[in-house]
Amino acid sequence: MAPVMPWFIFFLVWCVAPSLTETPHNDTHLDVTEAEEWEDAAISLLNETSLAEGTALYPPNTERQHTPLYSTTADPGITTGNTRELPDQGDPLSTPADTQGTSKVSAVTRPPLLVKDSGLPVQSRAAALPSPITNVSSLCVCDLLVERCDVNCCCDPVCTASDFSVFSGCSVTVVTSNSRLCVQDSVLYSINSSSAIPQRVVQNVKIINPDVFCVQTANYQPAFSFITPDIATQNNFDSLLKEFGGLSFNTAINTANSVGSTAARTASRYTYGAAILTPDSFFKLPASLGTNTCTDSNPIGFLVSQDLKCSRNIAISNCSVGALALGTYKDIVILSVPNSQSAVNITINVTSITLQSINGTLTPVIPGEFIPSFDEATQICKFVALSGSYLVTYSDQGTITNITASFTLGAINSSMVPIQQSFKIRFTEEGKNTSSLSGNPGYIVGLPLVAGFKLPQSGIIQSTNRFNQLTILKSSTTQDCLAEDGNRATVLFGHNMLSGCTLRLSSAVSHRLTLSRRSVSPDSSPQKTARAQSCPGSRYSMLNSTCQLAADVVLNVLRGQQFPGYVAMFGNSQPENVLDWVPITYISTTQRAVSCYIPVSLALEVRWTKYGSFINPQAKIVNVTQTISHVLIPEHFYGSKKLLQITASVSFVDVSAPAQPGYKAQPTLDAKLPFDFFYPFV
C-alpha cells in the first residue's frame, strides 16, 4: 500500500488544482482554442493595465479570470472588453457620439481593447412588471438624484466625461454581485487622474472568492433575489384574492381580547382592560360614540376608570323606556371572575339614590325601585335615570368583590330634551386606603402639584383638596382684581399658565380698597388700616396707607389665602418625609422705601428634571421659585385714574442633565479558604 500513497496524493492534487484555479467549464460557451487566444490577449492587456495604473488589483490567478471568455451570451455588455473607458456600452441611453468619444479617449491609452467595443442591441422587455436589475454594470447605489449627475458617483449614467474630469474620486469603487458566489461579476470604477484630463475607468472583472464554501453553481434562480409577485390575470385572480384580499395577510385573527369571545370567558381572572362580564353578556354603560348621542353597548373595561357623558333624544310622553329606567343600570349581575364555572355572581349594591326636581333641587331617598312615569297633567316625566356612579372593589387576584353604586333620578319636561346622562366608574383595591397621587413616583403631566406648609418640628401639612394646594390667580371676564377673591386656578404639572387682572387705581378707590382689605385679610396688619382711617387729613399718610392697602390686596390676589411653603419633589411624596419636599424660594424686587411699590406680577418657576432610568424617566421637581415684581407708583399717580395690569404666571423648566451611562457594579468574588484548610499538615 505504501508505494501507492504518493501516487494517490499526486492524483488528488492533479484533480483539485484545476478546479481551484479555473472556473468550471459549464460557464464557458466558447471553444477551447478561442478561449486560449482570448486569455493570452487578456493577460497581456492586464499587464498593461497594472503597469499603467501602478496597481495590481488581483493575484495572477484572479487576473486570468478577467478574460472576456467568461461573459455569457446572455449579457452582451460584458463581452465588449474587460477594460473600458467611459460610458457604459451596456447602457441603452448612451448615444453613438458618446461611444465615439470613448473610443477616441481610450484609443490613446490602450488601442487593442476597443476593437471589441461595439454598439450593442438593447433587449426590449415587454413585461407588466419592471424586471429586476441583475446586471452589476447597471447597478449604482450612489445614483441618488434623478436626471442629475451625483458628485463622485462614477457609476451614475447621467454623468458625462466633463463631469468625471472634475471628480476627486469614486465614492463607490466596486459594485459586486452576490458575495456568496465563487465567481462574482463585479465592476470596478476609478478615476484616472494621471492623464491630463481625469477620466473614469470602468473595468468588468470576475472576482474569485477564495472561500471553500462559496457557491460554485447556483441553479435555483430566485435564490439571491426577491420573489417577483404574480400578475393578476383571469385565471389566478381568485386565488390571489383569497390570499391577499383580506384586511391583513395574517389569516389567524387574534380573538383573545375581543369582547364576549370564548377566550375571554375562560380566563381565570380579569386583566386590565378586559371587559367585565355578566352571565350572558358584558357590563355596558351608555357612552357617546363619535357623536354626542348615547350608544348603549359600550363595554366597561376592568380597572379602566371612565367618565361617560352623552345625550339622549327621547319623546317626553314615552319616557318609560329601558334606557331611562333605573333598573337597567341597577339590576346588573356581574361575574366576579370571567371563568363562568367558578363564577360568583355579584349584584350591584345601591348605596344612595338622589331625586332631582325639575328646578334642580336634590333630595336623597331610600334606595328602592323607581320606574320612570309620565304625568299627563304636568307633562313631566319622573324618575328618569340621569347619572350613576359605580365603585368597583377588586382583589389583587383580579376578581371583583363588590360593586356599589349611587344614582340620580330626575324629573324632566319637554324643554329639557335631549337629556344628558352621565355615568362614572371607579376601581379601588380591596383593603387599600385610596388616595390620589399626582404620579408614582414622578409627576404626571396634567396632575396638580402637591404642596403644603411646614411648621417647626412637624411634617408637611397639606390641604385635603389636592386641587387647592398650589393655586394661582384665575382670569375672569371682568378682569377686576378686587373682585377676584377666591377665584383660583390649580397649578397642574407641565402646564404653563398665564393669568391676569386689572387694578384700577384712583383716589376714589381708596375706600373700596379699605373695605376689601378688611374682608380679604382681616388677620394681617390691622394697625395700618387703623392708621389710614385715623389720619384722613394727612395727605402723605393717606396716600401711603392707600398704597400699602393696594399692595396688600394685590399680593393677596396674587398669592391667595394660603400660599404653601413647600412643594413635593415627587407625585407620591409622603408628608412625613420632609426631605422629599423642596421649599419655595421667594424672590422679591421690593424696596421698602418711602415711595410706593405695588406688586404687579407673580412668576412661579418650577424647575424639574428627569430622574431615574433612561427608559422610564420620572419627573422630579428640584426647585420652585416664586418671583414677585413690584412697580414704583409715582405720587401724582393717585390723583389720576390709572390701570395697573397684574399678572400671575407658572412656567415649568426642564433642567435635566444629559443621561449618563450607568453600569451595575462588577460582583466581587469573596473566596476565602477556611482557616483550617491545611489542618492535618500545618
Add this chain to the structure above:
Amino acid sequence: MSNYIYISINEHTHTHTHTHIHFIWSSFLLSVPGRRRRGVLSSTPLEILFFLNGWYCASYFLIEALIFLYKGLILPYPTSNLVLEVVLLALYLGIEVTRLFLGCRGNLCERRLPLVVSVGLTIPAGLLALYYLLLQTYALRLETVLSCIILVFYGLEVILSIAALITFCREPSY
C-alpha cells in the same frame, strides 16, 4: 474457486517433487493444452482503487451530510429541493456501497458477473456524481472538488474493471 485450485496444484507438486512418477504426472498435466498452469488473474491496481474508493466514499458521504446541513442553514432552499437532494444522497450511498462490494468481490474471486454488475452500477453512480457536481440547487466549491475526485475514481475503476473482465474472459474458469 480458482485460488483454491491453484493452491492445491501447488501443494501437489511441492509434496511430490522428488517422486518421479509425480513429476511425470505434473509435467503431463502442464503439457496438456487447456490444463496448463495459470497465475492470478485479479487486478491489483483495481483492488487498490476499490480500497481507496471505499475510504473516500465514507468520507465523501460524511462531508456531504455536513455540507447539506450547512447549506440548509445558510442558503435559501425550497424544501422540496432539499428533501430531494438528501434522499438522492441516501440512494447514492446505497448504490456506491453495493458497487464497491460487488466490484471488490468480483475482482478477488475472478468472477465476471459481480464485476459486470459493478460496472453497470457505475453508470447511475456517475450520473449522481454529475448531479451533485453540476445540477444540484447549490454546488459549493468543496462539493465540486469532491465530485470531481469521485468521477476520476469511477473513470479509472471502469477502465481497470473492463481490463480485468477481459482477462477473466480470456482465461477459462474451472
